[in-house]
Amino acid sequence: MELPLAPSATTQYNDQELPIMPVVLEVEHITTYSYANPVTFGEHRAVFLPRGNHGGRILSYEVKTSVPSRTRWISDTLSNNVAVIEFSEPATEVIFTCKFRLVHFGLKGVEAFPIDGRAESIPVQYTPSEWTDLVLYLQPCDEDFDGRLSAWARSFTLGDRRDTRDVLQRMMDTVRDTFTYEARDEEGTRRPGETLAKQSGTCRDYAWLMIEALRRLGIACRFVTGYLYDSALDGGVDGKTGSGATHAWLEVYLPGAGWLSYDPTNRITGVFDLIQVAIARRPEQALPLSGTWFGATEDFLGMKVDVAVRKLGVLPDFA
Numbered sequence: 001m002e003l004p005l006a007p008s009a010t011t012q013y014n015d016q017e018l019p020i021m022p023v024v025l026e027v028e029h030i031t032t033y034s035y036a037n038p039v040t041f042g043e044h045r046a047v048f049l050p051r052g053n054h055g056g057r058i059l060s061y062e063v064k065t066s067v068p069s070r071t072r073w074i075s076d077t078l079s080n081n082v083a084v085i086e087f088s089e090p091a092t093e094v095i096f097t098c099k100f101r102l103v104h105f106g107l108k109g110v111e112a113f114p115i116d117g118r119a120e121s122i123p124v125q126y127t128p129s130e131w132t133d134l135v136l137y138l139q140p141c142d143e144d145f146d147g148r149l150s151a152w153a154r155s156f157t158l159g160d161r162r163d164t165r166d167v168l169q170r171m172m173d174t175v176r177d178t179f180t181y182e183a184r185d186e187e188g189t190r191r192p193g194e195t196l197a198k199q200s201g202t203c204r205d206y207a208w209l210m211i212e213a214l215r216r217l218g219i220a221c222r223f224v225t226g227y228l229y230d231s232a233l234d235g236g237v238d239g240k241t242g243s244g245a246t247h248a249w250l251e252v253y254l255p256g257a258g259w260l261s262y263d264p265t266n267r268i269t270g271v272f273d274l275i276q277v278a279i280a281r282r283p284e285q286a287l288p289l290s291g292t293w294f295g296a297t298e299d300f301l302g303m304k305v306d307v308a309v310r311k312l313g314v315l316p317d318f319a
Contacts, residue, residue: 022105022315024059027227027275028308029098029246031289034301041067041087041094044291047278048098049081050226056275061100067091080278080286096289103315104229104275116256121162123218124254134220134253141282142191142212149192153213164219164254168262171213175206175264189283203265204248204283210264211250220253224261225286226277229309246288246307249274275309 029048049061063071069087076082083098118125126134144150156167156174180200192212195201201209204225211221228247249263261274268274280286293300 022103024101024312024315025104025229025275026101026308026310026312027099028306028310029096029227029288030306031096032304033094033293034303035092035293035295035299036301037295037299038090038092039293039295039299040090042292042294044085044087044096044289045287046083046085046096046098046289047080047225047286048288049083049100050102050275050277051080051279056102056104059101059103062098064097066093066095076285078279078285080280085291101312102275114256115164115254119254119256120164122157122164122167124164124220126220126255130253130255136281137220137222137253138215138218140212140215142193144193144212144216146193148196149209149213150216152196153216157217167217168214168252169269171210172262172264172267172269175210176267179206181206181265187287202248203263206264207248207250208283210262214250214252222251222253222259223280223283223286224249224251224274224276224278225280225283225288227275227307227309228263228266229273229275229311246305247274248283251279 027048046063048063050056050058052058063083063085065085065087067087068089069085071083071085074082074084085096087094126138131138142149156171161167161170178199179195182200182202184202189208190198190201190205192209195205195209204223207223211223214221225246225248247263247265249261249265249268251259251261253259260269261276262269263274266273277288278286
């Protein structure tokens with residue numbers, strides 16, 4: 001297999017040399033559903049395979065189930081890769097194993113990329129063409145009945161503090177420093193107002209809160225799901241919140257720089273540790289696994305999810 005970059009590759013930007021660090025990662029995502037009695041399964045959809053972009057290249061991938069099934073691949077309306085799985089037998093347990101290997105090109109210093117003058121302060125000035133393309137990412141999706149969310153968003157621009165990057169950083173810092181992270185196994189994402197009231201949540205709650213707040217400030221945002229590489233899992237010392245599970249963050253569109261990643265859970269503003277799988281207007285469009293089953297409600301015993309993100313080596317090991 002021909003690999004796209006040599007391990008010593010760099011990119012030049014603003015007279016600054018930014019290192020490209022190609023590593024080979026393996027992601028294994030195992031989901032187990034258990035039932036008291038045999039149940040039948042409807043169609044399931046698995047969203048786990050990264051989208052093709054400059055950040056990486058897929059080397060191999062597979063989807064397996066413990067119950068006989070047939071898998072076909074589709075691309076959804078946002079060009080996310082979706083595995084559609086159909087079952088032919090009932091069972092008391094079904095295990096989904098999704099695995100892929102990829103070359104990951106982490107680019108340090110991406111947050112230093114410049115933005116156009118019309119994006120330097122809030123509200124960002126989008127061209128008519130950009131507006132047409134971005135309108136779905138500019139419109140808030142959740143209601144703000146008491147105005148709490150809008151007021152919270154505007155609080156970051158008080159006193160003419162409208163520098164776009166500064167607002168983004170301060171909002172992310174506020175979530176990271178003053179909210180309490182709490183892992184939550186049940187599916188679903190809290191409404192932004194609830195996350196704000198509780199001052200706590202998971203990575204997906206944090207991302208959705210920032211998205212809906214920033215949209216009210218006129219910034220195009222989208223919800224992103226994927227995986228987080230934590231070097232601490234390989235003996236490093238970083239230690240990040242949300243590793244060992246699927247992860248969620250947001251991207252904002254700033255003219256001149258394009259889509260930029262912001263992870264309020266870990267205060268990450270680049271893409272080196274983030275493996276993008278899917279993008280969406282709202283969280284429920286990018287569920288890692290969804291589907292139906294048919295049986296008595298009390299038959300459902302529970303769900304278990306295990307995610308492992310491992311560094312297999314640097315690029316020369318696989319050349």
